[in-house]
Amino acid sequence: MVERTTVQRRLGQSFALDRLWRETMGLPPGNTKEEPLRRVITVLEGSGTSYAVIGGIAVQLHSREPRTTLDIDLAVARFDEIPAEALAQAGFEYEGRYEHSDNWRAPGRGPRAERIAIQFSAEDTGIGDAVARAQLVDIGGLQLRLATVRDLLVLKLSAAEEPTRRLSKKRQDLIDAITLAEEHSDAAAAVPDLKPRVANLAATLLSIRI
Numbered sequence: 001m002v003e004r005t006t007v008q009r010r011l012g013q014s015f016a017l018d019r020l021w022r023e024t025m026g027l028p029p030g031n032t033k034e035e036p037l038r039r040v041i042t043v044l045e046g047s048g049t050s051y052a053v054i055g056g057i058a059v060q061l062h063s064r065e066p067r068t069t070l071d072i073d074l075a076v077a078r079f080d081e082i083p084a085e086a087l088a089q090a091g092f093e094y095e096g097r098y099e100h101s102d103n104w105r106a107p108g109r110g111p112r113a114e115r116i117a118i119q120f121s122a123e124d125t126g127i128g129d130a131v132a133r134a135q136l137v138d139i140g141g142l143q144l145r146l147a148t149v150r151d152l153l154v155l156k157l158s159a160a161e162e163p164t165r166r167l168s169k170k171r172q173d174l175i176d177a178i179t180l181a182e183e184h185s186d187a188a189a190a191v192p193d194l195k196p197r198v199a200n201l202a203a204t205l206l207s208i209r210i
Contacts, residue, residue, distance in 0.1 A: 017068035036106035036116040047083035052134035052147040071117035126154035149187035
């Protein structure tokens with residue numbers, strides 16, 4: 001399990017990179033993921049919803065290299081478990097359901113595009129296991145449920161193999177899987193056929209030219 005001090009340090013680095021990214025892009029100062037993350041976790045915990053933090057935030061909490069991500073990805077077992085009413089009351093705006101995600105936007109006064117996107121995934125390969133095995137970690141006065149490395153690897157490989165997913169996202173999924181496998185060899189060894197799947201994805205995705 002990732003240690004509390006490590007989680008807090010890595011999240012702090014991520015929030016700092018959020019601010020730097022906005023500055024580099026010439027955008028006005030805006031929210032990092034910190035407040036939206038705390039708000040959505042508070043809603044989920046308060047409503048008794050079982051969930052797991054996945055996606056870029058989970059990868060950065062399990063990895064040594066600092067990184068940032070533009071959204072918050074969460075897993076729930078089924079879409080009908082998302083506490084929609086509680087989220088709306090907390091100021092989150094619903095943006096619609098797609099094949100693999102239920103999409104929300106964080107509260108805020110700024111334009112929609114400048115507020116953090118919240119994406120719930122459900123009912124896909126490995127999602128139920130990720131939710132059931134999520135680990136409680138402290139992010140400074142608030143506990144969140146973080147997907148394990150093994151479950152993240154399963155989710156990242158499945159996403160990279162999804163035929164309809166954008167090439168750029170599939171490549172990032174593959175790179176994330178490789179990063180996690182390199183840093184967590186024990187977890188990687190527990191994922192069936194990880195090496196051939198990674199090799200096949202690398203041969204397919206990294207050789208494609210646009």
